[in-house]
């Protein structure tokens with residue numbers, strides 16, 4: 001591990017020498033990255049490469065989600081409703097979401113991040129699909145859309161997609177976003193059912209469904225992934 005300051009921000013990085021022909025850079029988290037390079041690359045070349053890419057590193061490092069320590073997580077916000085997360089050490093795993101009490105009881109048998117994630121996702125992912133379906137149904141009724149199938153995925157690079165057959169896919173973790181941003185994502189994909197591209201016609205139409213289209217879109221680009229739990 002080495003340390004470097006880029007625009008006064010401290011980064012740590014490691015260098016991995018590989019049988020490749022050019023240098024590559026991969027962000028690991030908000031303040032670290034990995035450089036892959038050909039075996040005989042001198043360190044000054046690596047340094048030059050980092051400096052050349054420093055603007056990219058700085059701007060993209062801001063978007064990398066900070067991995068949350070689930071063991072310390074006290075609250076989960078689902079579409080503007082904040083739930084207190086209560087961990088109970090039990091032998092059998094289960095998650096109970098109480099919308100009346102605003103509480104999520106996490107009965108967990110193994111106190112590791114990996115296990116908590118597994119158990120939480122098992123419960124919250126189907127819940128996400130249900131919430132997404134409900135909202136899609138109500139938006140479709142309001143604006144006259146008809147879609148085929150809906151699926152949820154765990155692709156951190158995209159919030160949603162729309163296939164040529166009218167199937168909609170969403171990252172299930174968009175339920176952790178404020179409800180107006182969540183709705184914006186659904187409207188974006190629903191709008192693709194009628195307009196496949198991202199032309200000005202598409203954006204003008206989307207702005208009719210969502211008057212705060214521009215600011216919501218900007219928020220999603222800047223903040224979106226930070227709201228992901230995992």
Ligand SMILES: [Zn+2]
Pocket residue numbers: 188192198
């Ligand atoms: Zn799109």
